[in-house]
Structures are given as structure tokens and as C-alpha cells.
Amino acid sequence: xxxxxxxxxxxxxxxxxxxxxxxxxxxxxxxxxLTQQSVLSIRKFGLAFWTRSTWNPVSGEFGALPFxxxxxxxxxxxxLIAAPIALGIAIFINEISPLKLRQPLSYLTELLAAIPSIxxxxxxIFVLVPIVRKLELLAPEWLxxxxxxxxxxxxxxxxxxxxxxxxxxxxxxxxxxxEILRGVPMTQREAALALxxxxxxxxxxxxxxxxxxxxxxVMLGLGRALGETMAVTMVIGNNPQVSTSLFAPxxxxxxxxxxxxxxxxxxxxxxxxxxxxxxxxxxxxxVNALSRILTRRVVRA
Amino acid sequence: MRKFKSNLIVALCGAxxxxxxxxxxxxxxxxxxxGFSALNWAFFTQTPKPVGEAGGxxxxxxxxxxxxxxxxxxxxxxxxxxxxxxxxxxxxTRFSSMVRFAADVLNGVPSIVIGIFxxxxxxxxxxxxxxxxxxxxxxxxxxPVVARTTEELLRLVPGGLKEAALALxxxxxxxxxxxxxxxxxxxxxxxxxxxxARVAGETAPLLFTAFNNRxxxxxxxxxxxxxxxxxxxxxxxxxxxxIRQAWAGALVLVTMIxxxxxxxxxATRRLERMARG
Numbered sequence: 001x002x003x004x005x006x007x008x009x010x011x012x013x014x015x016x017x018x019x020x021x022x023x024x025x026x027x028x029x030x031x032x033x034l035t036q037q038s039v040l041s042i043r044k045f046g047l048a049f050w051t052r053s054t055w056n057p058v059s060g061e062f063g064a065l066p067f068x069x070x071x072x073x074x075x076x077x078x079x080l081i082a083a084p085i086a087l088g089i090a091i092f093i094n095e096i097s098p099l100k101l102r103q104p105l106s107y108l109t110e111l112l113a114a115i116p117s118i119x120x121x122x123x124x125i126f127v128l129v130p131i132v133r134k135l136e137l138l139a140p141e142w143l144x145x146x147x148x149x150x151x152x153x154x155x156x157x158x159x160x161x162x163x164x165x166x167x168x169x170x171x172x173x174x175x176x177x178x179e180i181l182r183g184v185p186m187t188q189r190e191a192a193l194a195l196x197x198x199x200x201x202x203x204x205x206x207x208x209x210x211x212x213x214x215x216x217x218v219m220l221g222l223g224r225a226l227g228e229t230m231a232v233t234m235v236i237g238n239n240p241q242v243s244t245s246l247f248a249p250x251x252x253x254x255x256x257x258x259x260x261x262x263x264x265x266x267x268x269x270x271x272x273x274x275x276x277x278x279x280x281x282x283x284x285x286x287v288n289a290l291s292r293i294l295t296r297r298v299v300r301a
Numbered sequence: 302m303r304k305f306k307s308n309l310i311v312a313l314c315g316a317x318x319x320x321x322x323x324x325x326x327x328x329x330x331x332x333x334x335x336g337f338s339a340l341n342w343a344f345f346t347q348t349p350k351p352v353g354e355a356g357g358x359x360x361x362x363x364x365x366x367x368x369x370x371x372x373x374x375x376x377x378x379x380x381x382x383x384x385x386x387x388x389x390x391x392x393x394t395r396f397s398s399m400v401r402f403a404a405d406v407l408n409g410v411p412s413i414v415i416g417i418f419x420x421x422x423x424x425x426x427x428x429x430x431x432x433x434x435x436x437x438x439x440x441x442x443x444x445p446v447v448a449r450t451t452e453e454l455l456r457l458v459p460g461g462l463k464e465a466a467l468a469l470x471x472x473x474x475x476x477x478x479x480x481x482x483x484x485x486x487x488x489x490x491x492x493x494x495x496x497x498a499r500v501a502g503e504t505a506p507l508l509f510t511a512f513n514n515r516x517x518x519x520x521x522x523x524x525x526x527x528x529x530x531x532x533x534x535x536x537x538x539x540x541x542x543x544i545r546q547a548w549a550g551a552l553v554l555v556t557m558i559x560x561x562x563x564x565x566x567x568a569t570r571r572l573e574r575m576a577r578g
Binding site (some may be wrong): 006008009011012013015016017019020021022023024026028029030031034036037052072084085086088089091093094096097105107108109111112114115116117118119120121122123125126127170171174186198200201203216220223224226227228229230234251254257261262274277280281284285288289292 | 303304306307308309310311313314315316317320321322325327328332340379380383384386387388390391396397399400402403404405406407408409410411413414415417418420421422425441444445448449472473474475477499501502503504506508509511512529532536537544547548551554555558559562566
């Protein structure tokens with residue numbers, strides 16, 4: 001902007017800039033501090049930390065494989081459930097529902113995002129887990145031979161965690177997907193309809209147009225699921241094991257930090273937990289950055 | 302056949318909306334029905350009773366949550382708003398795109414990781430858990446939200462206002478703080494309110510920063526109770542009375558957050574109407 005620079009304007013730039021720097025410093029600071037505070041564990045175990053599955057604080061043996069497995073597995077289940085539902089919601093609200101219903105429906109789905117994680121957890125323990133246990137009891141014998149469904153029907157475990165994560169991820173994913181769909185020019189749909197396409201065929205054209213953005217929306221949900229702590233901690237069973245079974249109680253990176261941090265009596269134990277936090281931090285940065293790139297490109301186009 | 306497929310998919314989309322509303326309805330139903338029956342005066346005024354004794358309440362935790370939010374606000378509002386001002390006023394620079402990216406990254410960092418950071422830089426040096434550490438952790442969560450909201454709302458202020466101020470000889474600083482910021486202020490305040498309400502529901506970053514405290518405390522250098530951590534502790538306890546109180550705590554939390562979101566929604570709608578003229 002071609003304005004004469006006064007000292008006051010320079011003060012505005014530097015003064016507000018000083019606060020803005022703080023935001024950058026925070027991100028850098030988290031990376032640096034977490035690395036410093038996990039150095040004992042990084043030195044002692046190296047990369048083996050991520051491939052070993054013994055987690056024994058008493059003997060000082062730490063391997064984080066069960067946690068990273070649990071985090072990835074539960075997030076994957078959550079996405080498999082949440083992505084189609086979130087997309088369906090976005091399509092319904094944006095393309096199908098009568099105008100009058102749009103506002104209230106989007107408000108209701110956003111309410112899901114306003115409910116605190118701890119409340120999801122409470123509901124999870126006392127309502128969802130008993131329901132899941134009943135469903136697990138219904139599983140016939142032949143199904144229990146499939147590696148996905150082995151083990152006793154406890155209710156707490158991977159399935160409950162995946163379901164609760166899915167519920168929590170849906171509002172974010174669907175609201176971003178709606179934004180993407182809103183960015184698709186109306187002419188795209190009109191052209192399809194004019195050529196005799198059915199409603200779904202027109203919607204599919206719009207979906208194709210916003211493809212990258214929709215992948216970005218799903219990845220944003222993934223970022224949320226990976227770091228979600230309380231609700232998962234309360235329903236996953238907190239058992240450090242690597243199992244493909246949906247019925248098995250398992251553990252996640254965020255959950256082990258939440259449960260064991262204040263119990264970590266010696267430095268190595270604490271550093272091992274913080275190393276898990278550091279890797280969680282790095283993973284979520286990568287996932288979120290990717291999703292930003294994907295969603296932004298579409299919005300710009 | 303094509304028609305049928307189209308209708309089927311339209312129906313499936315409608316079904317997914319209903320499917321998402323089921324857990325919402327269930328959660329609200331259980332929180333209200335179970336929480337309401339456990340709510341009484343003592344819940345708001347008393348502190349937790351020792352293990353095994355029935356009764357008591359979460360008065361200290363409610364006060365604790367409020368104190369944590371105030372600390373978070375005191376730290377996050379100036380940093381967030383002024384960063385937002387910078388982003389809106391100097392939008393093209395390389396520095397501001399870096400800040401914008403950092404704010405987006407920070408927004409996606411899991412809250413438990415932010416808790417570790419607050420633990421490392423406040424709890425470790427002070428050698429004890431404290432309300433300050435908890436409030437700081439919450440502030441880090443609020444800052445990026447406030448910064449981006451402020452930026453967006455400042456950009457919505459019609460350019461004519463700024464040009465008029467500059468034409469009258471105002472400096473950019475003067476135009477920003479006397480004309481543009483006041484015009485966007487109601488919206489920014491709403492954004493801050495929503496962000497603080499959301500953060501009141503955070504548990505993970507408080508577990509090892511503010512920790513917990515069974516007694517009334519207003520000392521910010523001491524551990525402090527909070528509704529969320531108290532609900533967590535009680536939910537996993539084997540005592541029926543504590544579990545009932547956990548539901549009551551959840552009801553108080555949800556009510557608080559919903560009321561603030563509704564106020565914010567009404568306020569934004571009014572603002573939009575005003576902007577449209």
C-alpha cells in the first residue's frame with residue numbers, strides 16, 4: 001500500500017509482529033523442548049524404540065510399537081467409518097436438503113464438535129462400551145476365527161475406540177467437505193443436469209471437481225483422530241499389545257502419555273513418554289500440512 | 302435404473318445425516334438425564350468428600366476451571382488479537398505467511414502434546430504442578446484460533462473505512478486501532494468467547510500441568526482442580542456416587558459450552574445482518 005511511512009506505522013509493524021513471532025516460536029519451541037526432554041530415550045534406544053513392543057517401566061525396557069500401532073489402527077477404523085458418513089452429510093446438506101433445513105442441520109452436526117472429549121469418554125464407558133460388548137457377544141463362532149474378531153468380547157477395545165473416534169471426527173470432516181463442495185462452480189452441476197444426468201450423476205461431477213479438497217478434508221479428520229486423547233483412553237482398554245483383533249484391548253500414543261505421565265518415576269521413563277509425544281507432534285504436523293495443501297489448492301482454483 | 306441408483310444414493314446421504322444425529326441425541330440424553338438427577342446445591346458449593354463417603358461436590362473444580370480460563374484468556378487474547386492484526390495488516394509478506402502457517406500447525410497439534418510442552422517449561426522449573434502451567438497450556442490452544450479469527454474478521458471490514466481514515470490523514474496504526482479494529486470488535490469478542498468455552502472442555506493438557514486439587518484453591522502457583530479432570534477421575538472410580546457426580550459435571554460442562562456457543566451464534570447472526578445493512 002503506497003503510504004508514507006511514519007514512525008508510528010513502523011511501530012505498528014514491529015509491535016504486532018513481536019506478538020506474531022510468538023506463534024512461530026511456540027511451534028518451534030514445542031519441537032525443540034520435546035526433543036531435549038526425550039534425549040535420554042532417543043540415545044538409549046534409537047530407532048529400536050519404534051520396533052520393539054516390550055513396555056516395562058520396572059526394568060527400564062521401552063518399546064513404543066504397540067502405541068504407534070494402536071494410534072494408526074484406531075485412526076484407520078475411525079476414518080473408514082467417518083469418511084463416507086461425513087461425505088454423505090456434506091452432500092446432503094449442500095446439494096440435496098431443502099434450503100430451510102440447511103442451517104439447522106449444519107448447526108446440529110457442528111454441535112457434535114462442541115462436545116468435550118471427556119464427555120464422549122464418559123458416554124463411551126457407560127453407554128457405548130456395553131452396546132459394543134453385546135454386539136461382540138452376538139458374533140458367531142466361525143466369525144471369531146477371523147483375525148479381526150478374535151478374543152473375548154470385553155466391550156472395551158479397538159472397536160469402541162474406532163467408533164468413538166469416528167463420531168468425533170465426522171463434524172470436522174463434513175464441514176470442510178461442505179466448504180469444498182461450495183467452492184465447486186454451480187455451472188458444473190448445471191451442465192451435467194442439462195445433458196440429462198440424474199441428481200447423483202451431477203453430484204458425482206461436483207465431487208470429481210473437488211476431489212483433492214475432499215481428500216484433504218478426510219486427512220484433516222485423520223489429524224484430529226491421531227491426537228485425540230481422553231475419549232480413546234477411556235474406552236480402548238489400555239493394554240500395550242499389537243493385535244489385529246477389533247475386540248482386543250489396546251493402547252494409543254496419546255493414551256499412554258495421559259495415563260502414565262504423572263507416574264513416570266525415573267527420567268528414562270519420562271523421556272520415553274515424551275519421545276512418544278514428540279513423534280505424535282511430528283506425525284500430526286505432516287498430516288495437517290498435507291491436508292492444508294490439498295484443501296487450499298481447490299479453494300484457490 | 303440410473304434413476305434408481307440416484308435415488309438410492311440420495312437416500313444414503315440422508316441416512317448418514319440421521320446416523321450422525323443418533324450419537325448426538327444419545328449423548329445429550331444421557332448427560333441430561335443422568336447428570337440432572339445428581340445435581341444439587343452441594344454439587345456447586347462443596348469440595349469432594351474423602352474416598353468412601355457419599356456427598357460432596359465439585360465447587361472447587363468449577364472455580365478452578367474458571368481460574369484456568371481467565372489465565373488462558375489473559376495470555377492468549379493479546380497475543381492472538383495482535384497477531385491477527387499483523388496478519389490482516391501485513392498480509393502479503395513472507396513473515397505473515399509463515400505466521401499463518403505456524404498458527405494452522407499449532408491448531409492441529411494434539412492438546413496432550415501441548416500439555417507436555419507446558420510441563421517441560423513451567424512445571425519442571427517450578428518443581429510443582431500449578432494453575433499457571435495449566436492456564437498456559439490452554440492459552441497455547443486458544444492463540445491460533447483467536448489469531449485466525451481476528452485476521453478473518455478484520456478482512457471483512459469494508460476497505461472504504463480504512464481508506465477514509467487514511468485520507469483524513471490517519472496513520473496506519475491509527476486507522477487500525479481507532480477505525481478497523483473497533484468495527485470488527487464484536488465479532489472478535491464472540492470468537493474469543495467461543496474459543497475459551499471450547500478450551501474449558503479440555504482435559505488432556507491439564508492432567509500434568511494444573512493436575513488436580515481436592516480443596517478450594519485460588520493460588521495460581523499451586524495445583525488446581527478443574528471440572529474436566531475431576532470428571533475423568535470420578536468416571537474411572539468404582540464408586541456409584543462419584544460416577545453420578547461425573548455425569549453431573551459433564552452436564553455442567555456441556556451446558557456451559559452450549560450456552561456460550563448459542564450466544565455466539567446469535568451474536569454473529571446479528572452482526573451479519575448489520576453488515577448486510
